[in-house]
Amino acid sequence: MRIICFLKAILDPEAPPGAIRFAGKVESGEVATVLGPFEGNALELSVQIAQASAGGFVAVAMGDAAQDIALRKALALGAERAVRVDAPAGFQDPLAVARRLKAAAEEAGGADVYVFGRQAGDWDMGVTAGLFAGLMDLPFAPLVQHAEVVGANLRLRREIAGGYEESLRVAPLVVSVTNGPLTLMRLPKVKDVMLANRKPIDVLQAAAEPSLEIAEIAQAQVTRQGRMITGDAAQQAAGLAAELRRFLVAGGGN
Amino acid sequence: MGIPHRVVYWNVPGHAWMYLPFAILVLVFVYGVWRRWRVWALGRRVQLRPWRPRLRRLLSHAGLQTRVVRRPLQGYAHLALAVAFGLLFIGTCVVALKADFGLPVMQGAFYLWFESATLDAAGLAGIVALAVFLIRRYGLRPWALGREPADFLVPFTLLIILITGFVLQSLRIYATHDPWGAYSFVGYGLSRLYADMHLGIPAALIIHRSLWWFHLLLAFSFLGAIPYSKLFHLFMAPVAILLSDPAGATRLETPDLEHAERLGVNMLSDLTVKDLVDLDACTECGRCEEVCPATASGKPLSPKKVILDLREHAHLRPQEPLTATIKDETLFACTTCRACMEACPVDIEHVPKIVGMRRFRVMEEGELPAGLAEAVQGIEERGHPFRGAQASRTTWLEGLPLKEWQPGESCETLLWVGCAGAFDPRAQKVARALAQLLLAMGEDVKVLGRRESCTGDPARRAGQEYLYQMQAEANVKTLTEVAPRRIVTMCPHCLHQLGDEYRAFGADFEVVHHSEYLQQALVTGRLRAAAGGRRITYHDPCYLGRYEGVFAAPREVLRTAGGELVEMAHHGPDSFCCGAGGGWAFREEGPPRVNRLRAKEAVATGAELVATGCPFCLSMLTDGVKAEGGGEVQDIAEILWAQLAPEVVSESGRE
Ligand code: SF4
Ligand code: SF4
Numbered sequence: 042m043r044i045i046c047f048l049k050a051i052l053d054p055e056a057p058p059g060a061i062r063f064a065g066k067v068e069s070g071e072v073a074t075v076l077g078p079f080e081g082n083a084l085e086l087s088v089q090i091a092q093a094s095a096g097g098f099v100a101v102a103m104g105d106a107a108q109d110i111a112l113r114k115a116l117a118l119g120a121e122r123a124v125r126v127d128a129p130a131g132f133q134d135p136l137a138v139a140r141r142l143k144a145a146a147e148e149a150g151g152a153d154v155y156v157f158g159r160q161a162g163d164w165d166m167g168v169t170a171g172l173f174a175g176l177m178d179l180p181f182a183p184l185v186q187h188a189e190v191v192g193a194n195l196r197l198r199r200e201i202a203g204g205y206e207e208s209l210r211v212a213p214l215v216v217s218v219t220n221g222p223l224t225l226m227r228l229p230k231v232k233d234v235m236l237a238n239r240k241p242i243d244v245l246q247a248a249a250e251p252s253l254e255i256a257e258i259a260q261a262q263v264t265r266q267g268r269m270i271t272g273d274a275a276q277q278a279a280g281l282a283a284e285l286r287r288f289l290v291a292g293g294g295n
Numbered sequence: 296m297g298i299p300h301r302v303v304y305w306n307v308p309g310h311a312w313m314y315l316p317f318a319i320l321v322l323v324f325v326y327g328v329w330r331r332w333r334v335w336a337l338g339r340r341v342q343l344r345p346w347r348p349r350l351r352r353l354l355s356h357a358g359l360q361t362r363v364v365r366r367p368l369q370g371y372a373h374l375a376l377a378v379a380f381g382l383l384f385i386g387t388c389v390v391a392l393k394a395d396f397g398l399p400v401m402q403g404a405f406y407l408w409f410e411s412a413t414l415d416a417a418g419l420a421g422i423v424a425l426a427v428f429l430i431r432r433y434g435l436r437p438w439a440l441g442r443e444p445a446d447f448l449v450p451f452t453l454l455i456i457l458i459t460g461f462v463l464q465s466l467r468i469y470a471t472h473d474p475w476g477a478y479s480f481v482g483y484g485l486s487r488l489y490a491d492m493h494l495g496i497p498a499a500l501i502i503h504r505s506l507w508w509f510h511l512l513l514a515f516s517f518l519g520a521i522p523y524s525k526l527f528h529l530f531m532a533p534v535a536i537l538l539s540d541p542a543g544a545t546r547l548e549t550p551d552l553e554h555a556e557r558l559g560v561n562m563l564s565d566l567t568v569k570d571l572v573d574l575d576a577c578t579e580c581g582r583c584e585e586v587c588p589a590t591a592s593g594k595p596l597s598p599k600k601v602i603l604d605l606r607e608h609a610h611l612r613p614q615e616p617l618t619a620t621i622k623d624e625t626l627f628a629c630t631t632c633r634a635c636m637e638a639c640p641v642d643i644e645h646v647p648k649i650v651g652m653r654r655f656r657v658m659e660e661g662e663l664p665a666g667l668a669e670a671v672q673g674i675e676e677r678g679h680p681f682r683g684a685q686a687s688r689t690t691w692l693e694g695l696p697l698k699e700w701q702p703g704e705s706c707e708t709l710l711w712v713g714c715a716g717a718f719d720p721r722a723q724k725v726a727r728a729l730a731q732l733l734l735a736m737g738e739d740v741k742v743l744g745r746r747e748s749c750t751g752d753p754a755r756r757a758g759q760e761y762l763y764q765m766q767a768e769a770n771v772k773t774l775t776e777v778a779p780r781r782i783v784t785m786c787p788h789c790l791h792q793l794g795d796e797y798r799a800f801g802a803d804f805e806v807v808h809h810s811e812y813l814q815q816a817l818v819t820g821r822l823r824a825a826a827g828g829r830r831i832t833y834h835d836p837c838y839l840g841r842y843e844g845v846f847a848a849p850r851e852v853l854r855t856a857g858g859e860l861v862e863m864a865h866h867g868p869d870s871f872c873c874g875a876g877g878g879w880a881f882r883e884e885g886p887p888r889v890n891r892l893r894a895k896e897a898v899a900t901g902a903e904l905v906a907t908g909c910p911f912c913l914s915m916l917t918d919g920v921k922a923e924g925g926g927e928v929q930d931i932a933e934i935l936w937a938q939l940a941p942e943v944v945s946e947s948g949r950e
Contacts, residue, residue, distance in 0.1 A: 053677055057685050071687075071745050073677045228668060231558055231658035231761040 042190065042212065044098035045152040046087035046120070047142060047173075048080045050111040051163040063260040067131060076111045079158030081226035083218040086188055087156045088118050088227070093190040097121045098156075099149050103141060105130045109242055116237035117229035123242045124149060132164060134253035139172035141247045146177070148245060153212040154195065159184055159219040167217075174215035182210055186221030299475045300402035303394045305467055306500055307507050320515045327522025331575055334609045338568035341538055348541035352642070357533040362640040366582070372427040379421035386414045411478035415464075418457050419481055425454045439581030439599070445524055446579075452517050459510040461485060466503040470496055528578045532641040535576035538569040539642035545633070545791070545842045547650055549799040552658075552761055559654025559758065561616045563609055566648065573643040574606035583635035583645065586865075588872040588889045589628040596628035598635035598645045605648070617652055626652050627664045630879050630889065631756050632837040632872035653758030663757060670881035671759050674766065678748035680881055684718035689744045691716065691723035697730050699744035700777055707739035709779035711793065711806075713786035714749050715910035721917065722785075722910035728936040729785050729809050735939060736821045740783075746773055750792035757878040764800075767792070771800045781805040783812050785932060787838035787845075787909045795843070808839060810849035810908045810931055817855050823940040824856035831857040831934075832902035834893065834916060835870035836909035849908045852931050856938035857906065863896040871896065873919075875911035894919030906931050 052061055056072040076084075087098045100115030102108040103126040112123035126145050146155065155177070160167030174181035187198040191209060197216065198207045218224055229237070270280035304310040343349065355361045360377065364370035389410060393401040401410060428450045432440050440446070464482030467473065469489045476483045489499065521527055540546075552558060560566055583598040584590050590597045601621065608620040626649060635645045656662045663671060670680035689699065691712065700706055710733060716726035733740040751766030774782070774793070782804055784790050794806035816822040831853050839845045846867050853860055865871040874889025897905045897920055905920055905928045907913055917928045 055677070055683055057687050057690070060687055075676045228657075228661035228663055228672075230661045231552070231759070234761065235552070 042090055042094035042096035042154055042193075043150075043152040044087050044091055044096060044154045044156060045146050045149060046083055046098050046100050046115060046156045047158075047169075048084065048100055048102045048108075048111040048115060049077045049158070049161045049163075050074045050080075050102065050104070050108050051077045051161060054078065054162045063258045065257055065259075067258065074107045074110060076114055076226075077158055077162040079160060079162065079217075079219060080111060081114075081158075082220050082224035083156045083158040084115055084118060085224050085226045086185065086216070086218045087115075087120075087154075089223075090154060090156075090188055090190060090195070091119065096153075099124065099152070101126065101142060101145050101149065103128050103133070103138060103145075103247070112242050113234075113237050113240075114229065116240050117233045118227070119233070122149070123240070124245055125242055126245045126247045128247050132255045134250075135166055135169045136172055137250035137252035138169050139176055140250050142169070142173055143176045144248060145245055151213075153193070155179070155213075155215040157215070157217045159217045170215055170217040177215065180210065180214045182208070182214060182216045184219045185216045185224075186219060187223045188216070298402045299404070299407050299478075301406070301467070301473065301475075302471075303390055303401065305471065306503050310507075313511055316512060316515050320519045323519040324522060327519075327527075330610070331522060331527070334563065334574075334613060335568055335571045337564045337613070338566050338571040339564070341567050341569050343538070349537055349539075352539065352541050353533060353537045356536045356640070356642060360640070362642075365640075368427065369431055369580075372424040375420045376424035376428075379417040379424070382417040383414060383421070386410055386417075407475055407478045411475065412480065415461075415479050415481045418460060421457050422454060425450045425457070429454075437581070437585075439585045441579055441581070449524065449526060452513065456510065456514050456517060459506055459513070463503060463506055463510060465489070466499050466506070469494070470499045470503065525577070525579050528576050528641065531572055531576035532578065535569070535572050536642045538572055539644060543633075543841075544636065544644045544647055546796050546799070547647060547755060549764070549796075550654075550760065552764065557655070558658035558760070559656070560648070560651030561618060561655040561659070563613055563617070565651065565655070569644065570648055570651075571609065573648075574602060574609055576641050577602045577606065577643060578641060579603065580640060582638040582640065583643070586634040586638045586869070586871070588630055588632060588634065588874060588892065591871075591892055592874070592884075592887050592889045594628035595622070595624045596626075598629075601625065601645060601649065602643060618656070621652055623656060623662060623664070626656065627667070627757075627878075630837070630872045630874060630876035632876050633841045634837070634869070634872065637841055637868050650756065650758060654760050655758075657758035658761060663759070664878075664882060666882035667753075667757050667878040670878065671754050671757055671762060674749045674751065674754050675762055678766075679714040679718055680749060680753050681714060681718040682881075686718050686720075686723070687745070688717050688747060689742075691726045692730060692742065695727065695730055696734065698741050700741040700746070702776070704741075706741050706777050706779040707781075708733065708741070709774075709777060709782045710740050710742050711747065711782050711784040711786075711789055712742060713747075713784060713789040713910065715914075716785055717747070719910060719914060721914055725785055725910060725913065725930040725932050728930070729783075729932040732813060732816075732822065732932060732936055732939070733783065736816055741779075743773065743777070746777075748773075750789050750797075752788040752792050752796075753878050753881065755796075756876065767797055767800045771797055771802045774802065774804060779804070781807060783807055783809055785809045785908075785910065785930070787836045787843060788911070791838050791842050808843065808845055808848070808908065810839070810852055811845060813932065813935055814848040814851045817852065817935075822935070824935055824938040825940055827856055827858040827934070827938050829858040829904050830861060830900075830902045831859065831904045831906050832861050832863055832897055832900040833866070833931075834863070834873065834897065834905060834907040834912055835866055836907060836912045837870065837872050837876055839908055840870050841868060845908075849906070849931050852935055853906055856935045857904070857931075861900045861902055863900055865896060873907075873909075873912040873915040875909075875915045880911045880914070888919070890915040890919035891922060894923040894925060898923045898925035902926070904929060904934070906934055 052069050053073045053075050060070055060072050062068040091098045098120055099122045100112050100120040101124045102111050107130060108125050112125060116123050124145055126141050157170035171181055182197050184199045185197045186200060189196040194212055195210050196207055197210055198205050270277050360374045363373050389400050392398045461481050464479055465485030468476035468482050469486035557565060581599055587598050604620050629649045631646050633646055669682050673680045673682055710730060712726045715722040748770060749766055750770060751763035755763035782793055787808060790806055790808045793804055833850055833853055850860060871893050872889055873893050894916060903926045905916055907916060908931050913928060913930055920928050
């Protein structure tokens, strides 16, 4: 099977509070750029499908050179080719992203399976995969946690309330991958990392697309409204009840 | 009576036949050595220069057996046995000189005092030593000693050889009425019994002749078995000691990864000659196993078994990968505490082998235990192993008048806090206490802030050497630019990296652990502390003690500022790991946890306060001591800061 895996490197979601500042625009300071967590799951699933079907995968990312760390991870895990759709860093309108990724997918010769992470860990919109499927006119299987190759098709598994749902899907299709015990990204072998660091990354110039832009972004104000209820157990219980009543009356619990 | 002497080969007319079994012995022996030689020849060569420290170590550890006698009972018994056999060997050579070359060496005072009296004393000492061995192994039954058939056969055969030797001697004295017999006092004593028993001379002659052949064949069989059994340590232990790193192999090898054919160790040929000789030098004494925290906490690792399993692998399946023999659960259980290496009487180096095999698993096969994998990934992505840290590199110093170094500035004292000091909430307090102590000393002290990055130590110990080397190169570059006069650090792992292992990357910095720096300040009067009145016990961090040899300084600080110092059962070079090393600080450990074992010892001292000098030990012991119902655990910097004399503190203000 031929696979295209779409990746995105994001500002470290584990950066301590306050390290990334939002003052009109995003100020990342010294915060590291890392592969998005769900893209790690997508990469793992791509490797698994490629291995199980004796196929191969191409990794595609969009953004500036900071994206290369995501692509290098993919190369270290066996991607045949890495493509970066050149674009400035920062927020991108998902529809514009989907259009550009479609162009990149066509340039790469298309695939049987298009693999996305469930959502980018920075803006958390989670719509690009669906938009991409719509643009490509392909079926879309979201939130996949496991894939089994069955001939030219895939048996996909995802978690539902109280269990799993499995479905046999006909390729070509688009999947988005979420975290699960079987999509934990494997460690690349160091030899492969060393080789990956020497491989080229193809840069595609993106066509101009009409796009949403962010006019302004502001830091959420952290307010502390916690109050310690003191006293013995009975006083504390009474105090808590009074607090809750006040809260509900004020409309906090609608 | 004439010149004192004895007739060699007395009463053994066909003694020349002994050259037949002797020839077989030589063949068997040579074949046995050759079998093992084939394995050593696979190894990578080791650098032997400079020779002097190696020879000194050889003299001390092999000649004087200084490590063996650290366990007095079995140690002195072993030393006695070794000396006895050395003397008996010389005695036998003298006999050969006389018998085969006709040299007149078996006569006169030398015959009486050496060949007779001294050798009898040696034989007697040998018997006593062997009795001690047998009683210990089968009477006292220590758990770390094996009780396989060979474990019995070796000392028992030796005992029979010595006893039959004395019987032969006594029969000769009895039958020949040897006028100088009394010098061979053991044989002489026995010969007196025969008279009481009315043993007939013809019978004595027959017994003597048969026993002579028995003794000879038994001795030859024993010698022939040497290269096929643990007895081979007789020859290989001195070689292993000679080849061992005189600095204790605390610095891991820095391989050239770009040009390596294979990353890490997976075939015998990836090991060094020293590693392969080690396998044949092991005496199976079990001392390494006795002190191993992984063994003690029930993990599937025994350093002795690693060596013995590798030995078996080397001889039974030399062409197979080592992963067939040593499993991941074993490899990754090691805390790299070096207790085994410190205990081993023949300087076998366990940790380099274990880390070498880890390197293969991690770098060639991408295998790393959960927890450790995330920590290593953290170092790669954000320069520290603490997942989910809520702090930045400079959060800990907020509010302190501490400056971050800026390019172009000079730097007198650089405080290298380490990742724990920056990101672990408990260790941040230590970092603050230390910073304030340095400020109170009027020190021109700076920190690197966001320019500091993990030394890579957890990655290296885990086997991710590639990442480690990148971290090391980057840090050496930064530090070379900063060019501090000295670096003070509160983390023994950083100390070991910056001061020792970074030398392989061209570093040459003066690096001191805070305990040493603070102790110096107390001696010179730059710091003055009020005496404390608490009962304190001190835990030696492995990387400060066994790796860096710092034992006294932290104790001095505690004596000055803490109070009464009481020692745990394991302390100094024999300290017991807290359980954090080798990447365990970042892994989930099932019970019984190593830190609980250590905490038990700490609590058993009755100390109110447990002190240490490592942020990882601090965190491990804090959990352990709490669970064991003990008191507080603090770093020496915190203890000193709390006891600092008021006039010093008033200038800087206590927190
Ligand atoms: S270094 Fe420590 S944990 Fe590792 S084998 Fe030796 S004694 Fe055991
Ligand atoms: S490795 Fe050393 S300490 Fe361990 S059993 Fe062998 S000789 Fe004894």
